[in-house]
Amino acid sequence: MSDEREIRQLELDDTVYSTLYTRKFAERKPYVPVDPRQVRARIPAMVVSVSVQPGRRIRRGEALLVVEAMKMRNEITAHHDGVVARVLVTPGQMVAKDELLLELE
Amino acid sequence: MSWLSKIRDFLTRRDTVISGGGPKAIEKQRAMGKLTARQRITAILDPDSFYEYDLFVEHRCADFGMDKKSLAGDGVVTGTGTIMGYPVAIFAQDFTVAGGSLGLAHARKITKIMDHAMKLGIPLIGINDSGGARIQEGVNSLAGYGEIFYRNTLASGLIPQISVILGPCAGGAVYSPALTDFVFVVEGISKMFITGPEVIKTVLGEEISMEDLGGARVQTEISGNAHFYADSELECFEQIKKLVTFIPWNNRKRADPYPPKPPKPGHAIEKIIPAEPNRPYDVRDVVRAVCDDSDFFEVQKHWAANLVVGFARLHGQTIGVVANQPLVLAGVLDVDSSDKAARFIRFCDAFNIPLVTFVDLPGYLPGVDQEHAGVIRHGAKVLYSYSEATVPKITVILRKAYGGGYIAMCSRHLGADFVFAWPSAEIAVMGPEGAANIIFRSEIQGAPDPNAMRREKVAEYTEKFANPYIAAANGHIDAVILPAETRDFLIHAMEISAQKAESRPSKKHGVPPF
Numbered sequence: 190m191s192d193e194r195e196i197r198q199l200e201l202d203d204t205v206y207s208t209l210y211t212r213k214f215a216e217r218k219p220y221v222p223v224d225p226r227q228v229r230a231r232i233p234a235m236v237v238s239v240s241v242q243p244g245r246r247i248r249r250g251e252a253l254l255v256v257e258a259m260k261m262r263n264e265i266t267a268h269h270d271g272v273v274a275r276v277l278v279t280p281g282q283m284v285a286k287d288e289l290l291l292e293l294e
Numbered sequence: 295m296s297w298l299s300k301i302r303d304f305l306t307r308r309d310t311v312i313s314g315g316g317p318k319a320i321e322k323q324r325a326m327g328k329l330t331a332r333q334r335i336t337a338i339l340d341p342d343s344f345y346e347y348d349l350f351v352e353h354r355c356a357d358f359g360m361d362k363k364s365l366a367g368d369g370v371v372t373g374t375g376t377i378m379g380y381p382v383a384i385f386a387q388d389f390t391v392a393g394g395s396l397g398l399a400h401a402r403k404i405t406k407i408m409d410h411a412m413k414l415g416i417p418l419i420g421i422n423d424s425g426g427a428r429i430q431e432g433v434n435s436l437a438g439y440g441e442i443f444y445r446n447t448l449a450s451g452l453i454p455q456i457s458v459i460l461g462p463c464a465g466g467a468v469y470s471p472a473l474t475d476f477v478f479v480v481e482g483i484s485k486m487f488i489t490g491p492e493v494i495k496t497v498l499g500e501e502i503s504m505e506d507l508g509g510a511r512v513q514t515e516i517s518g519n520a521h522f523y524a525d526s527e528l529e530c531f532e533q534i535k536k537l538v539t540f541i542p543w544n545n546r547k548r549a550d551p552y553p554p555k556p557p558k559p560g561h562a563i564e565k566i567i568p569a570e571p572n573r574p575y576d577v578r579d580v581v582r583a584v585c586d587d588s589d590f591f592e593v594q595k596h597w598a599a600n601l602v603v604g605f606a607r608l609h610g611q612t613i614g615v616v617a618n619q620p621l622v623l624a625g626v627l628d629v630d631s632s633d634k635a636a637r638f639i640r641f642c643d644a645f646n647i648p649l650v651t652f653v654d655l656p657g658y659l660p661g662v663d664q665e666h667a668g669v670i671r672h673g674a675k676v677l678y679s680y681s682e683a684t685v686p687k688i689t690v691i692l693r694k695a696y697g698g699g700y701i702a703m704c705s706r707h708l709g710a711d712f713v714f715a716w717p718s719a720e721i722a723v724m725g726p727e728g729a730a731n732i733i734f735r736s737e738i739q740g741a742p743d744p745n746a747m748r749r750e751k752v753a754e755y756t757e758k759f760a761n762p763y764i765a766a767a768n769g770h771i772d773a774v775i776l777p778a779e780t781r782d783f784l785i786h787a788m789e790i791s792a793q794k795a796e797s798r799p800s801k802k803h804g805v806p807p808f
Contacts (some may be wrong), residue, residue: 199626
């Protein structure tokens with residue numbers, strides 16, 4: 190139905206093939222490497238509380254903030270040791286999926 | 295009561311139930327562009343072939359004022375009939391009666407006809423048009439769904455199960471179609487999802503319409519949950535009738551043969567494939583050039599189009615066709631196409647339908663998204679289902695058969711009974727460019743003119759390996775054949791393997807990489 194109708198190029202093992210793309214392939218998102226310094230929202234949620242401020246030294250496993258989604262409160266913890274660089278959200282705020290919540294140095 | 299009044303009483307009772315939810319509800323159904331449950335059954339089955347059962351089944355719910363409510367047939371019509379003379383069991387949810395909501399009595403009518411179909415060894419057709427669980431019945435409604443799912447699973451591989459989504463089919467209810475073999479959807483009418491737009495909005499803040507979430511197009515093109523897409527209910531019913539002619543009644547039978555027909559003229563098989571291995575063509579033209587009447591009935595046509603599956607006939611016998619499609623994504627295997635192939639192969643194997651595989655693929659689709667989506671596990675399904683299949687397995691290598699893709703596409707090594715290759719076949723670890731760049735890396739890099747050296751080495755590799763003769767010399771293929779001989783070889787292979795009986799070590803069941 191809405192598969193792409195335009196012949197394009199696809200390179201595999203150094204050979205370039207002329208072929209149509211599927212819509213899924215044409216619309217695929219390029220991979221963005223995960224930045225370990227960024228803490229992002231996994232799903233849309235509401236920020237309930239923030240327990241750290243910029244400059245604060247934190248340890249792996251330490252609670253950073255609490256968000257509420259799907260009627261559950263989830264504690265977001267640090268994945269590694271570091272220093273908080275920026276806090277981008279405040280309690281009561283709604284955040285979208287993948288929104289940046291907090292940044293470590 | 296006199297005889298006559300008993301008859302009159304019966305007729306009144308029957309008419310009451312048959313009128314379903316009454317004129318108002320029926321008018322509403324029609325306004326939505328939908329036929330009623332009984333109209334649908336009549337349209338699918340042969341004229342006057344429908345026999346209805348359990349007309350007078352009533353629910354037992356007494357809560358929330360339900361004891362004062364009588365629901366015609368408890369919102370579902372069940373019975374048996376024929377399609378082009380083939381016997382089928384059928385049920386159709388009646389949206390005009392309490393929104394087709396599923397209570398225990400409703401579910402038990404369905405499970406009864408399912409049990410019937412399994413015992414009698416006849417296909418089951420389920421028409422889904424329901425608002426979901428009958429909330430008033432609480433856990434009994436859930437029990438009803440569970441009993442249906444359990445039977446869908448027991449019936450899987452025993453009788454063909456066909457689901458027709460002609461209205462909403464949401465929440466747990468979608469798992470019944472999902473457990474069946476073929477799902478039919480109709481534009482603007484079918485809606486399938488686990489959680490609807492409202493819940494998604496509340497929980498995740500994402501806004502989407504029912505159509506964009508789980509409409510007919512989405513389920514056919516994006517999710518792959520549906521196998522057949524139609525613009526209207528009547529077109530959908532024609533598709534169902536056609537499907538039924540290709541498949542057997544049950545797993546102990548074979549599909550009925552049809553009078554053999556030659557392919558239609560105008561399908562010049564030797565002109566389909568371009569000489570260059572990187573040019574596209576439509577592999578369905580090859581299928582049409584070899585099958586009876588050039589009639590190829592494609593399954594999941596709009597999803598994972600880089601691989602083609604469907605039914606056709608060879609000398610009157612049904613075959614299941616699996617073919618790489620060089621026209622789309624060069625015919626690579628990926629997550630979706632692997633899924634599509636594996637499911638179809640298992641259906642054919644379960645129902646004694648010989649498999650004919652046409653091979654032309656450069657390998658697997660590279661990509662982070664593919665690896666992260668589990669292409670390892672999904673790709674393994676193809677290997678598993680081909681290896682597991684004991685129906686006659688015939689493979690024709692048209693052009694490229696590289697690397698892991700060569701192995702996966704029903705190679706001799708996975709138990710193919712016959713492997714034929716056209717002279718254009720290239721059976722190798724990879725394409726000449728890639729192979730030359732690896733094997734002759736240092737020679738190419740050290741040459742005064744690396745590009746000239748690369749061209750020379752690619753030509754050398756092409757000359758030596760990009761052909762079917764090394765595989766032929768090792769007995770990995772049985773014959774190199776002319777394209778024009780393909781139909782004859784296939785028909786002969788089918789005839790010679792008609793009594794094929796392959797046994798496997800006894801076990802409870804395998805553990806495929808679902």
